[in-house]
Amino acid sequence: MPDANRIDRRLAALKAEGRTALVAYVTTGDPSLAATLPIVRSLIDAGADLIELGVPFSDPMADGPVVQRASERALAQGVGLHDVLGVVRALRTTDNVTPVVLMGYANPIEAMGVDAFVAAARAAGVDGVLVVDYPPEEAHEFAAKLDAAGLALIFLVSPTTTPARAAEIGRLARGYVYYVALTGVTGAMHLDTRDVATRLAAIRAHIPVPIGVGFGIRDAASATAIAPHADAVVIGSRIIQEIEAAGEAAAAERVGAWLGTIRTALDGVEGAGTR
Amino acid sequence: MQMHDATTTFKYDLPDAKGHFGPYGGIFVAETLMRALAQLNDAYARYRTDPGFIAEFEDELAHYVGRPSPVYHAKHWSEALGGAQIWLKREDLNHTGAHKVNNCIGQALLARRLGKRRVIAETGAGQHGVATATVAARYGMECVVYMGSEDVRRQAQNVYRMNLLGAKVVPVESGSKTLKDALNEAMRDWVTNVDTTFYIIGTVAGPHPYPMMVRDFQSVIGRECLEQMPAAIGRDPDMVIACVGGGSNAMGIFHPYIDRPHVKLVGVEAAGEGIATGKHAASLTAGRPGVLHGNRTYLLQNEDGQIIETHSVSAGLDYPGVGPEHAWLKDSGRADYVSVTDDEALAAFHTCCRMEGIIPALESSHALAHAARIAPTLARDTVLLVNLSGRGDKDMATVAERDAAKGA
Numbered sequence: 001m002p003d004a005n006r007i008d009r010r011l012a013a014l015k016a017e018g019r020t021a022l023v024a025y026v027t028t029g030d031p032s033l034a035a036t037l038p039i040v041r042s043l044i045d046a047g048a049d050l051i052e053l054g055v056p057f058s059d060p061m062a063d064g065p066v067v068q069r070a071s072e073r074a075l076a077q078g079v080g081l082h083d084v085l086g087v088v089r090a091l092r093t094t095d096n097v098t099p100v101v102l103m104g105y106a107n108p109i110e111a112m113g114v115d116a117f118v119a120a121a122r123a124a125g126v127d128g129v130l131v132v133d134y135p136p137e138e139a140h141e142f143a144a145k146l147d148a149a150g151l152a153l154i155f156l157v158s159p160t161t162t163p164a165r166a167a168e169i170g171r172l173a174r175g176y177v178y179y180v181a182l183t184g185v186t187g188a189m190h191l192d193t194r195d196v197a198t199r200l201a202a203i204r205a206h207i208p209v210p211i212g213v214g215f216g217i218r219d220a221a222s223a224t225a226i227a228p229h230a231d232a233v234v235i236g237s238r239i240i241q242e243i244e245a246a247g248e249a250a251a252a253e254r255v256g257a258w259l260g261t262i263r264t265a266l267d268g269v270e271g272a273g274t275r
Numbered sequence: 276m277q278m279h280d281a282t283t284t285f286k287y288d289l290p291d292a293k294g295h296f297g298p299y300g301g302i303f304v305a306e307t308l309m310r311a312l313a314q315l316n317d318a319y320a321r322y323r324t325d326p327g328f329i330a331e332f333e334d335e336l337a338h339y340v341g342r343p344s345p346v347y348h349a350k351h352w353s354e355a356l357g358g359a360q361i362w363l364k365r366e367d368l369n370h371t372g373a374h375k376v377n378n379c380i381g382q383a384l385l386a387r388r389l390g391k392r393r394v395i396a397e398t399g400a401g402q403h404g405v406a407t408a409t410v411a412a413r414y415g416m417e418c419v420v421y422m423g424s425e426d427v428r429r430q431a432q433n434v435y436r437m438n439l440l441g442a443k444v445v446p447v448e449s450g451s452k453t454l455k456d457a458l459n460e461a462m463r464d465w466v467t468n469v470d471t472t473f474y475i476i477g478t479v480a481g482p483h484p485y486p487m488m489v490r491d492f493q494s495v496i497g498r499e500c501l502e503q504m505p506a507a508i509g510r511d512p513d514m515v516i517a518c519v520g521g522g523s524n525a526m527g528i529f530h531p532y533i534d535r536p537h538v539k540l541v542g543v544e545a546a547g548e549g550i551a552t553g554k555h556a557a558s559l560t561a562g563r564p565g566v567l568h569g570n571r572t573y574l575l576q577n578e579d580g581q582i583i584e585t586h587s588v589s590a591g592l593d594y595p596g597v598g599p600e601h602a603w604l605k606d607s608g609r610a611d612y613v614s615v616t617d618d619e620a621l622a623a624f625h626t627c628c629r630m631e632g633i634i635p636a637l638e639s640s641h642a643l644a645h646a647a648r649i650a651p652t653l654a655r656d657t658v659l660l661v662n663l664s665g666r667g668d669k670d671m672a673t674v675a676e677r678d679a680a681k682g683a
Contacts, residue, residue, distance in 0.1 A: 058581040059455060059567060060464045068449060082581030106303055106566040111580025133303040133566060137293060160310035160469070169306075180307055263644035 004097035006127045007152050007175040010049055011210045011231060020227040020266055023212055024259060025103065025236030027054035027070035028087055029079025029246045035089050039243065042099050042256035051091075052130070052234070055084050055104030062132045066237040069244070081108040081117070085124040088177045092125035101128040101154055101175070114142060118149045128152035128175045136168045143172045156180050157207070161201055166206035176210040178234060179203070181217070181226070193225040198230030202230050202274055220265035235262065287533040289603065294483020294570075299599035302482040304569045305419060308462070311469040318389055319683045322626025324493060328384065335380045336521035339413065340370045342377075343499040345506060346660070352630040354645070361646050362512065363633070364500055364528060373636065374496060374524045375406035379475055381492035383410040386473035393417040393472045397461040399419035399426055399454035400591035400638065401521070402665055403432025403477030407446040408442035418442040421460040426590050433669055444482035452586040458568055473518040475658045478521025479598030482569030485599050500660060501531050502603075514539040518641040519612065520556065522601045524664035533609060542601060543645045545587035546614035556585035557596045559605050559612040572599040580671065588617035588673065589637035591665075612613030620646040620676060624667065636665035637673065 007185050023042040038097045040051055060067060081104075088100050099189035102121065109117045109131065121129065128151060134142060136155065143153045152175030157166060159180070169177060181196050200211060213226050214234030223233050239255055246254035289296045302312060322328040335343040359563045366374040379396075384446040387393055390535070394416050398404030404420040411418035420437055425435055437444050450456040458481075465474040479486045479493070497515075504512050515532055517525035519542035532538045546630040547555035555561065563603040564575040567582060575583050587593045604610035615623075620637060625642035627635045635643060639662070646661045653659075667674070 004372060048629065057449065058579075059459055060585075061459050061465065061568070064463070065449075072449070078579075080581065107574070107576065107582070108580035110565050111578065112575060113285065121287070132305050133569070135302060135304065135306060135309055138303055156306040158305075158307040158309075161306060162310065165306075180305075219553050 003053060005150065006097060007050065008099070010097070010099050011176060014074055015231065016047060020230060020269065021049040021212070021232035022259070022267055023050045023052060023069055023214070023234040023240055023265055024048035025054060025234060026239055026243070027067060028075055028084040029056055029074025029077055030070040030240065031073055031243060031251060032077060033079050035248050035251055037090050039255055040087070040091060041095075042252040043239070043259055044095065046256040046260040048098075048259060050099045050101065050232070052101045052103045053084055053087060053234070055081050055102055055108055059104040060105065062238060066240050070240045081112055085120050085126070086124050087109055088124040089104050094164070095127070099127040100125065101130055101152070102126055102129040104132065105183070106131050110178050114145060118145050118201050120152065122149045122151060126151060128154050130154035130156070130178060132156065136165070137266040138170060147174070157203055157211070159195070161203070163202070163206060166203050170207045173207060174210050176212050178231060179211050179213045179230070180215045181213050181244060196226060197229040211261040220262055223262050224265050224269050227266055233266070277576045289600065290310050290483065290487050294487065296600045297601035298564070299571050299602040300483060300486055301571055302569065303571065304482050305466070305568045307466045308469070311465065311669050312391070312482055312484075318385060319484050320642040322385060322388060324576040328388070332381055332384055332512040334418060335384070340376055340380065341368065342495065343408045343503070344368050346503045348507070349631050352626065353650065354482055355543045358649060358655060359657035359659050360655070361650060362504070362507075362658060364496060364660060365545065366496060366662060367635065367639070367666035368662045369486070370407050371409050372668060373400070373402045373406070373468050374493060374527060375477055375665075376409065376597040377478065377495055377527070377577040378489050378492040378523060379403070379406040379410045382473065382475045382488070382528050383416065385414070387414060387580045388515060389473065391471060393419070393468070395421065395461050395464050395472055396422045396475045397454065398453055398477065398506060399423070399457070400589065401426065401430040401437070401669060402591060404442070405433050405436050405440070406442065407475050408437040408440035408478070409435040411442060413438045419462070419464065421447050421457040423447050423451070423453040423457045426454065426457070429590055429673065432672070433497065434470070453590070454587070455568070459509060464567075467578040476597070478523040479526045479600060480521045480570060480572065486570065486600055489523050490526040490530055493523050494530045496524065496527040496662065497529065497531035500528060504660065508658060511535060511538050511559060512656070512658040514541060515660045515662070516541045516646050516660035517644045518592060518638050518664060519559070519593045519597060519601060519605065520545065520638065522598035524662050526600055528662045529604070529610060538546055540604065541612035541645065542606070542610055542615040543611045543641045544612060545589060545592035545620075545641055547586040547588070549616055550614060554586040555612040555614070556587040556593050556595065558595060558600060560614045562595070564602065567596050570599045572596050572602045573605070587675065588620060589641065589670070591636070592641065605671045613645055615641040616661070619648070620651040621674065623647055624674065630679060633663070635663055636667045639664045640667070646648060
């Protein structure tokens with residue numbers, strides 16, 4: 001039977017080994033729908049512990065130009081939420097252990113219908129859902145439905161999140177939370193490690209689930225700098241740039257090779273994940 | 276159909292504390308924006324009833340904008356139509372040429388109280404951008420305006436005007452290169468520069484408290500009418516008609532009338548080349564509810580929930596969503612929403628020029644077209660109050676192009 005709790009099991013296992021989880025994001029359908037599954041498998045083979053699959057949306061308000069371009073390329077081929085679920089189903093024929101989280105915006109889910117989406121996501125083998133524009137205030141009903149289906153609702157936490165809000169997020173959060181290390185959009189440039197460490201320590205008091213850090217991690221140096229403070233590092237825009245540079249035929253191989261260097265660097269970090 | 280029974284009257288008090296108009300509105304944004312919205316919400320809650328703030332707002336409206344704007348009986352046109360009397364609320368006479376400035380002044384005054392020296396805005400037709408650039412100059416603030424590159428092309432004169440006023444206009448090349456893409460880009464700027472920057476949203480959409488706040492600032496339009504119409508005709512109008520893109524001029528004139536059920540409220544959407552062609556911007560007429568730009572409302576979207584490209588001859592109506600309060604007014608039946616095509620709007624535009632000596636904005640021409648369509652079917656003592664939300668100087672190139680194409 002599908003394990004509805006792949007996220008918790010994977011993150012707990014990594015913690016026990018003293019390793020920081022490596023989370024890789026790709027937009028489904030970029031550069032093509034057919035290319036996505038090989039890219040995902042390559043990322044997993046290269047050491048990705050968890051896959052975030054982007055659901056293309058026409059108006060990705062919180063994303064920077066890199067992820068938006070990926071979304072536009074996918075949309076130009078008509079890729080939508082049904083196709084994303086299809087990729088997960090296909091992955092599950094060979095991989096029943098790697099957790100998969102869908103990341104996107106509310107409208108495609110609401111267009112499908114929340115109940116239909118939750119059922120389809122569970123059936124496909126999805127483990128969690130991150131809806132960028134569902135803050136906790138608007139997510140209670142959705143959270144309850146995901147809970148009932150054994151799917152995790154992943155929330156964003158930002159440097160501007162107050163302790164009171166962090167506590168509210170902590171009550172609803174399942175799986176992990178995704179700490180947005182910058183106040184900017186995805187793919188932005190500057191990351192202040194010391195600032196992240198201080199803020200993570202404060203937020204941890206309110207958040208019972210593991211904390212992944214993303215937005216601004218783009219190479220081995222930034223990944224290893226963050227790793228000692230985080231349960232997971234999330235890389236997205238940088239992977240998409242590798243896909244853009246590689247072209248469709250070489251994309252899977254190139255992202256795998258690139259992510260492998262991050263994996264190696266992360267595994268060399270002393271004390272990572274041992275808090 | 277006047278309602279005399281006091282128990283059937285009601286006090287309209289939406290939105291609720293979290294910004295909901297029934298199932299619509301709310302706050303659907305990334306966590307990175309929540310603090311800024313909470314700060315804005317707190318500030319607005321404090322100042323919306325603050326006598327000093329209100330006095331300053333009203334003083335600016337009187338002396339800088341030139342309010343109150345008059346109501347005007349379009350006698351010649353009404354006579355020619357042979358039915359209902361058409362009255363115009365003359366927002367076209369405002370400083371900057373449209374209703375947009377009312378809201379910009381309110382938000383700029385709020386930005387000053389929050390100590391933010393940089394304002395950003397999105398714009399479609401350019402009217403909101405011009406209004407924002409104007410108040411930024413007036414209050415000595417840095418101003419950046421995001422505008423779809425397609426709109427930059429269509430509204431070159433407004434771009435030049437914003438530059439003259441000291442604003443930086445950033446053309447947005449993503450997506451459909453129109454208003455919705457400019458809005459996305461402005462949101463991104465705000466997420467990145469939230470500590471120094473105030474985002475002046477130009478319509479009654481976006482996350483709470485924007486739909487409520489913009490409506491409140493624009494409600495000066497309807498509040499003036501509450502006094503002006505009885506002074507002019509001895510009673511309220513039978514119907515209030517306004518064009519609806521995002522819907523700020525319509526909410527501004529509708530809101531004070533919501534509690535008066537004897538006044539019909541009619542919003543007019545852009546049917547573009549016709550609803551059946553799919554090339555339109557009529558989200559209430561042809562869309563379905565969803566989540567976009569921070570609120571739940573009616574949206575033009577495909578089966579996958581992707582927002583689709585819209586079309587209207589008027590850039591200011593070219594938007595795939597609509598303010599959530601309009602969504603609520605539609606569902607509750609308090610307001611009716613109809614649509615008018617590009618050609619119908621252009622015909623009304625020309626008639627208004629010739630018969631009344633008023634060059635209306637193409638946006639407002641949609642409301643005029645609906646009034647002209649129904650006036651002949653109504654009794655001569657019926658009064659239709661149309662919000663003439665802006666003047667058409669900005670549309671000269673568009674109209675000339677259309678007319679030349681038709682003549683060819």
